[in-house]
Amino acid sequence: RVLASQRGFHGLLSLVLDSCGMWLVIILTGLGTGVAGAWLDILVRWLGDLKEGRCTYGFFYNQVTCCSGLDPGEVCNQWQTWSEHFNIKLVFAQSILQSFIYITLGITFAGSAAVLVQTYAPYAFHTGIPEIKAILSGYVLDAFLSPWTLLIKALGLALAVASGLSLGKEGPLVHVSCCMAFLFSKMFKQVYGNEARKRRLLAAAAVAGVSVAFGSPLGGVLFGLEELDTFSSGTDVMWRGFVTSVIAAMALQYVDPFGTSKLVLFQVQISEVTTVWRAFELIPWLFLAILGGVLGSLMIKLNAAAAVYRRSSILHQWPVFEVVGFSALTAAVSYLVVFLRAQSSELVANLFLECDASRGDYHGLCNPTATWANVFLLILTAATKLALTAWTFGMMIPAGIFLPTIAIGACLGRAVGLITQGLHHAYPKAWMFSSCPPEPTVPCVSPGFYAVIGASAMLGGVTRMTVSLVVILFELTGALSHVLPIMISVMVSKWVGDYFGKEGIYSIWIAMREYPWLPPNEFRDRGETAMNIMKPAADLVVLREDAHGCTLQDIDQVVRTYRFHGFPVLFGDELVGYVTRDRLKTTLAPLLAEDATSGAQRKCTFAARPTESNAAVIDLSPLLEESVLHLRKEMPLELVVSMVQKLNLRHVLVSERGKLAGIITKTDIVRLVTADFPYTAALSERQW
Amino acid sequence: RVLASQRGFHGLLSLVLDSCGMWLVIILTGLGTGVAGAWLDILVRWLGDLKEGRCTYGFFYNQVTCCSGLDPGEVCNQWQTWSEHFNIKLVFAQSILQSFIYITLGITFAGSAAVLVQTYAPYAFHTGIPEIKAILSGYVLDAFLSPWTLLIKALGLALAVASGLSLGKEGPLVHVSCCMAFLFSKMFKQVYGNEARKRRLLAAAAVAGVSVAFGSPLGGVLFGLEELDTFSSGTDVMWRGFVTSVIAAMALQYVDPFGTSKLVLFQVQISEVTTVWRAFELIPWLFLAILGGVLGSLMIKLNAAAAVYRRSSILHQWPVFEVVGFSALTAAVSYLVVFLRAQSSELVANLFLECDASRGDYHGLCNPTATWANVFLLILTAATKLALTAWTFGMMIPAGIFLPTIAIGACLGRAVGLITQGLHHAYPKAWMFSSCPPEPTVPCVSPGFYAVIGASAMLGGVTRMTVSLVVILFELTGALSHVLPIMISVMVSKWVGDYFGKEGIYSIWIAMREYPWLPPNEFRDRGETAMNIMKPAADLVVLREDAHGCTLQDIDQVVRTYRFHGFPVLFGDELVGYVTRDRLKTTLAPLLAEDATSGAQRKCTFAARPTESNAAVIDLSPLLEESVLHLRKEMPLELVVSMVQKLNLRHVLVSERGKLAGIITKTDIVRLVTADFPYTAALSERQW
Structure with a gap:
């Protein structure tokens, strides 16, 4: 019980x-x-x-x-x-x-x-x-x-x-x-x-x-x-x-790893000054967006070139030494430039913050007398980081590209913000600044937010994402009132970036490593049809049976000889379906073993006709893939591509009035669609 | 020049x-x-x-x-x-x-x-x-x-x-x-x-x-x-x-219609008190989420029932009188309850706001001695609004359901918030409130945010959206630090709502009016194939040609007799393709007019064989739809549905070894998928 x-x-x-x-x-x-x-x-x-x-x-x-648990003034x-x-x-x-x-x-x-x-x-x-x-x-x-x-x-x-x-x-x-x-x-x-x-x-x-x-x-x-x-x-x-x-x-x-009980990583301070933005600020922001698009594309190009160079050079044999050497270089360079020395996340957090007398000054970033020195330092940091990142992303270590990209963008954004602020201080009466508060002591430009704009523009240029970037950025910073400028900068930087090549860095890497992945973009043919891309039937290995069916031996022969993923099945000239090699193998093995001598001669059929239903013939029709599509060879290529994309098909059979005309695999479609990517298959590791 | x-x-x-x-x-x-x-x-x-x-x-x-341009204290x-x-x-x-x-x-x-x-x-x-x-x-x-x-x-x-x-x-x-x-x-x-x-x-x-x-x-x-x-x-x-x-x-x-130069409609105040939320608050919030799911489903049911009743009753003949009568009722009822009298947007804006001594008190909402009266009033408002909205949405006037839903949810949320606040004031030492600041004067519960939670839960229940609701809500309110509670409430209310029926209000209306729309949900068959749903070939009107081709008259006859969207074309028994009636009509008209007497007898062919290419036979093969799919009749129904959904097909031809077996139209698929919706086709206006 x-x-x-x-x-x-x-x-x-x-x-x-x-x-x-x-x-x-x-x-x-x-x-x-x-x-x-x-x-x-x-x-x-x-x-x-x-x-x-x-x-x-x-x-x-x-x-x-x-150092936690100390009073604000106390030294740790x-x-x-x-x-x-x-x-x-x-x-x-x-x-x-x-x-x-x-x-x-x-x-x-x-x-x-x-x-x-x-x-x-x-x-x-x-x-x-x-x-x-x-x-x-x-x-x-x-x-x-x-x-x-x-x-x-x-x-x-x-x-x-x-x-x-x-x-x-x-x-x-x-x-x-x-x-x-x-x-x-x-x-x-x-x-x-x-x-x-x-x-x-x-x-x-x-x-x-x-x-x-x-x-x-x-x-x-x-x-x-x-x-x-x-x-x-x-x-x-x-x-x-x-x-x-x-x-x-x-x-x-x-x-709560940071002990802040907040999810927001880089809190942007929302004061009355910063919630309002002025129309003239669109000019520096557009400049940042264009810069982000250009530099993002540059970063993609540099990174791809570095990856291809690494593959073909001696470094390919010594990945650990490459990492050690490059980290030594990075550490040495970083130790020299103050903004590079800190961890990127700390740097970004400080670049996003507005200057505030009540808080400590981060490495003199808020020193009003050192504006031009800071601008120089920020641009130097951005340039160095761009070069370092382009090489690092692809070495034999786990590495993400988001944070470095944000850091580069934030440096540039802060620099542009400082320049704008400097101009405002120098020429407070210029027509451009007429919408600023009249008292020059009241801040008008908030460089911290320029850093956010710079980061979004740079991210837009590198990843070519849109909506998700905007959401991530304003979840990161809490700068909800500025959602419109962030959207505009992402939009413009993607536009500019697309001019230099439509693909984001991840798609480029997929193409370089030749994974069977289809970009979701629309494909437009120039009047081609399925016929133009299919492997014609004459070149294919098929399982053909005639009115007498086929023998297990015939099938076994084909399965042993060829390593293709599967085979089309014909009855005479007529297309019956498609069967995968794996399925055939697992079904055939016991049947052949059952009767070692005569087993191989047993008849079998895929095109099970009710009239021929005698026990001697093995019905293999359940092995046929149910979901393989048969397309006509006149089908426009556009539609074939969109079908493979949307239904995520591995292969489609192309038929002409019931007869096999050819086969199209996902690989063919991927090759077709990624043909004009730079460096396609440069890092391919295997045949698939 | x-x-x-x-x-x-x-x-x-x-x-x-x-x-x-x-x-x-x-x-x-x-x-x-x-x-x-x-x-x-x-x-x-x-x-x-x-x-x-x-x-x-x-x-x-x-x-x-x-009244603009006045000083704060001045009377308008x-x-x-x-x-x-x-x-x-x-x-x-x-x-x-x-x-x-x-x-x-x-x-x-x-x-x-x-x-x-x-x-x-x-x-x-x-x-x-x-x-x-x-x-x-x-x-x-x-x-x-x-x-x-x-x-x-x-x-x-x-x-x-x-x-x-x-x-x-x-x-x-x-x-x-x-x-x-x-x-x-x-x-x-x-x-x-x-x-x-x-x-x-x-x-x-x-x-x-x-x-x-x-x-x-x-x-x-x-x-x-x-x-x-x-x-x-x-x-x-x-x-x-x-x-x-x-x-x-x-x-x-x-x-800038509101003169605030902000996009945020209902600004939620972010003070130090409200940016922190405490774990015990999840209990009232979960209650609100469940309530939102239940009431949302109730609202959908009521609304559908009202629409169906209206259609079958005498009101259907007198839509203007219905609107006049119901608006009189609404105005009379609204005039009695203070929270109903104001425009919904104003009500919501005030419900979302925290109480603040520096701002005026909205109809006594912040009066600490009238907590229970306010709770009663808010619940009364919510109930009335629910009933009114369920009827209004569907009358012969333009009407959206978002704002009333937000208002209902906000009322309920605020009521629950007031209750929680009241409990906290009554029992400040209870274990539940142990995470609150020890001084009873410091506010711990912020009822304004409860209104936001209520609104999101109610919206979740009515529309069954997820991500977009969260984003809209926190763009509406700016309550970024509370994104997690909003997400949780939307999630739970959708879960609860789905228990009473999977569909949101828009899908229900689509099904009631019988538009050809496919819900994007996954469809699972029980072993059925394309064969089970297709109209079999025997019932179809086809254009059939034999070795001699067909005459224009034959085709003209079919086009004149039947009003179907198009016809499958056969050559003998073999499936050639599909041609739409419109295309046939526009092509045939000039050909027939050209030679009134013998024109009708002219031979034409869809299955243009190269051997028969003589001038007397008109080649109609360019008229064939290029993009009509031919599926095998063994194709699982699941896959057929997903194909029609994803590729947005109007019809697919079902074939069996090159012969026409039947046709499946989008209508068939829609009927199949929406069969178990309540009130399907109750408001259908026409055949399509």
């Missing part, structure tokens, strides 16, 4: 698990991503601060935690720089020691990240978003989502970010989140077994990743919609992504 | 116009919608204030404009109520006169709106969003977008809103915007001629409508994405919608 009731309970449990499997995985993924993101933040902070010093009463405290003695720790008095020796430890630890972190990635999980390198886009559109690459990749990516990411290299944690967190969803999904047969369900789950997980990376639950959903093309799978996916995103953000807020 | 250069210039101009046509229409639509929205606001304000009094120095000033003498104007001293007579004018004008406004709609543009009634959804998914209904509809909808909308009926201007503004785009598109041949392009343009226009209605450029884009299913047309549409939305919002901000 106990057993029976247990079975009953188990049965009930497994029923519940079956029906809620997807939701459970989603909730777990959301929680996991939120917690992982929070702990990564804490780890990065600690590692980053370790480069500068240590906490006297506990090695594992970062600077902020170490608990946190010691390394020179204080080793009790070095000489100023020269101090600075040597500090820079030595800073650079050495930076190199060590970056080097260990590279060793980890190289040794244990090569798929953990880079941002991961191109691969996720490809996977979401149907590419099967389970190694990319393995638990090892998860572990190494998370650990490597923390090390890489702390090393001071010019990279962000945003894209990799999306990858981490997807790995986590994949891991959890293995607990539930019905999610794991089904490729389409798995993809939907991964889409929701990716949303959670962005949600946590930026503390932007809405922006995450929109990122999923816009960049990951989860459009095509319908509103269910959005709804699930929405839930995952909320849960992840709640988990993040619960852990 | 002058002529030639003029021609050159004209040529150039028309070339430019041709290539930029779409963008020009988009820009014009954006500007037009922004300006129209702003002027509608001004008109509504003036008409609304006219019910209460007039400006002494100018009849066309509304109360705010009339320029604005006179009607009893002041007619110099009536008796208090009793005053209130009689005021209520008489209030109710009479309300009835007059509503009545004239109904007369206008009834007489000139019946399509201008209701919200318009269901029709726009149907049009965007391929339904051709040009009368709905005519200039007359535009004019009547705009004018009628202003009258209807000012009449005090329980309706909003949001949905109708989307309709106005689409009419405008349609009007502008007529100037550009290449946009107007092409149905697909027209649909894309309308999608962008709809986005602009929402953008202006809520002052929410981002929310507009998301509304387009989520509710209007512009997903399927790819990222280009989103991008265009984004641009239109920005332009419309800029135009709106430029006209």
Whole structure:
């Protein structure tokens, strides 16, 4: 009785698990991503601060935690720089020691990240978003989502970010989140077994990743919609992504890694001055938007060129040395320029802030006498960061491109803001500034907001996203009253960027690595039809049966000889359907083994006619793929492309009045659509 | 020479116009919608204030404009109520006169709106969003977008809103915007001629409508994405919608109808108290979310039942009298309850605001001694508004459902907020409130934000949207720090609502009016295939030709006899293609006229074989539709539905080994998918 009731309970449990499997995985993924993101933040902070010093009463405290609980005016003695720790008095020796430890630890972190990635999980390198886009559109690459990749990516990411290299944690967190969803999904047969369900789950997980990376639950959903093309799978996916995103953000807020109990990362101060913007400011903002479009395109070009060069040069053999060398270079350069030395997130947070006498001045940024020096320094920082990032994004370490891009844009924006402010101070009576308050002491231009505009323009130029960028940016900054200028700058920078090439950086990388991914853009043919792109029937290997059916041996022969994904099946000349090699193999093996001698001679048929239904003939028609489309060869190419895009088809058969004319695979369509991308297939790793 | 250069210039101009046509229409639509929205606001304000009094120095000033330019303390003498104007001293007579004018004008406004709609543009009634959804998914209904509809909808909308009926201007503004785009598109041949392009343009226009209605450029884009299913047309549409939305919002901000130079309609005050929310508040918020889901579903049910009742009762014959009678009822009831008397937008704005001693108290809402009276009043208002709205939405006047829904939700939210606040004041030491500041004088609960939560929950229940609601709500209120609670409440209310029926109010109306629109939801078959739903070939009218071809007379006969949209073409038994009746008609007419006597006997062929190419046989094969799909009859129904959904097909031919097996039209799929909706086709107006 106990057993029976247990079975009953188990049965009930497994029923519940079956029906809620997807939701459970989603909730777990959301929680996991939120917690992982929070702990990564804490780890990065600690590692980053370790480069500068240590906490006297506990090695594992970062600077902020170490100094917490002090009154505003009090000096923090608990946190010691390394020179204080080793009790070095000489100023020269101090600075040597500090820079030595800073650079050495930076190199060590970056080097260990590279060793980890190289040794244990090569798929953990880079941002991961191109691969996720490809996977979401149907590419099967389970190694990319393995638990090892998860572990190494998370650990490597923390090390890489702390090393001071010019990279962000945003894209990799999306990858981490997807790995986590994949891991959890293995607990539930019905999610794991089904490729389409798995993809939907991964889409929701990716949303959670962005949600946590930026503390932007809405922006995450929109990122999923816009960049990951989860459009095509319908509103269910959005709804699930929405839930995952909320849960992840709640988990993040619960852990509260920054101790601010706020999701907003870079709070922009909303004072009466800054909520109003004036029409003349559109001129510098448009300039920033155009600059963002141009520099964004430049960054894409440089990055692609660097990746291609790396592949063809000797560096390809020595990825770890490349990382070590480049991190040494980065650390050395960064140590010289004050704005480069800090972590990017700290820099951005300060660039977004308005000057305020009540708060400390960040490295003299608010010093009114040093405007031009600051402008020079900011432009230098932006230029250096652009060059560093273009090389870093693609090395053998986890690396995101969002934060460096924001930092570059924020530097430029702040510089333009400072220039505008300087002009206003110099010529307060100019007609341009007539809408400013008459008293010159009342601030009119707020350079902090120019930094936000610069960041959005730069992001627009690099990623070519629109709506999601705007949402992420104003969830990041809270600058709701300025949504219109942010939208305008994203819009213009995308326009300008599109002039230099329509594709964002992720699409370029997908094309370079030749993943089977179709850009969602509209394709226009020039009168071509399906016929122009299909592999003609004459070149295809087919399974042909005649009125007598075919023998198992015939089929076995074809399956053994050719490694194609599947074969069209003909009856005489007539097209019957399509059957995959995998399915044939698993069905044939037992049939052949059953009767080793005569088995191979047994008749079988795909075109099961009711009249021929005798027991001797094996009916193979259930093996035919039900969902393979047959198109006519006169179908316009435009329509074929749009069908493959929207229905996510692997292959379509082309027929002419019931006879096989040819076959079109997704690969053909991808090649067709990405033909004019720069560097297509330059980093391709394998045939697919 | 002058002529030639003029021609050159004209040529150039028309070339430019041709290539930029779409963008020009988009820009014009954006500007037009922004300006129209702003002027509608001004008109509504003036008409609304006219019910209460007039400006002494100018009849066309509304109360705010009339009293502008005064110092804060000064009393406004320029604005006179009607009893002041007619110099009536008796208090009793005053209130009689005021209520008489209030109710009479309300009835007059509503009545004239109904007369206008009834007489000139019946399509201008209701919200318009269901029709726009149907049009965007391929339904051709040009009368709905005519200039007359535009004019009547705009004018009628202003009258209807000012009449005090329980309706909003949001949905109708989307309709106005689409009419405008349609009007502008007529100037550009290449946009107007092409149905697909027209649909894309309308999608962008709809986005602009929402953008202006809520002052929410981002929310507009998301509304387009989520509710209007512009997903399927790819990222280009989103991008265009984004641009239109920005332009419309800029135009709106430029006209600045409220004189605040802000887009945010209902600014929520962000003080230090309100930016922090506490975990215990999730309990009342969850309660609100559940309430929103339940009441939202109730509202949908009531509204559908009212619409069906109206159709079957005598009211159907007398729509204007219905409007007049119901507006009298509404005015009478509203005059009694103080919160109902004000315009909904004013009520919502005040419900969203926190109590603040420095600002006036809105009808005693902040009176701490009248908490329970206010709670009662708010719940009464919500209940009345719910009943009124359920009937109003569907009468013969332009009417949106967004604002009334927000108002109902805000009332309930504020009531729950007041209750929570009351509990906190009564039991400050309860464990629930342990996270509140210890001093009882410091406010802990902010009822204004509860109103926002209530509004989002109610909206979630009625419309079943997710992301776009959240964005619209926090663009409306600026409550960025509270994005997580808003998301949670929308999420829960949708969950609860979905339990009572999956469809939002717009989908229900589409199904009731039986428009050919497919919900984007996933459809799951139970093993059915295309065969189960197709009209079998035996029941179809086909054009059949044999080895001798067919004669023009045969075809002419078929075209004259049957009114179907088109006919499958067979060669013997073999399926050749599909040809539309329109195309056949326009081609046949000149051929038959050419040679009246023998013309009808001329041979023609669709299956143009190269061997038969003699001049006597007319080749009709170019008439065949290139893009009609041929599916196999074994295709799973699931896949057929998803194909029709995603590729927006009108009909697919079902074949079996090259022979025609049947045909599936969009209508069949719509019937299949909407079969289990309540009240399907209850308001259907025509066969399609």
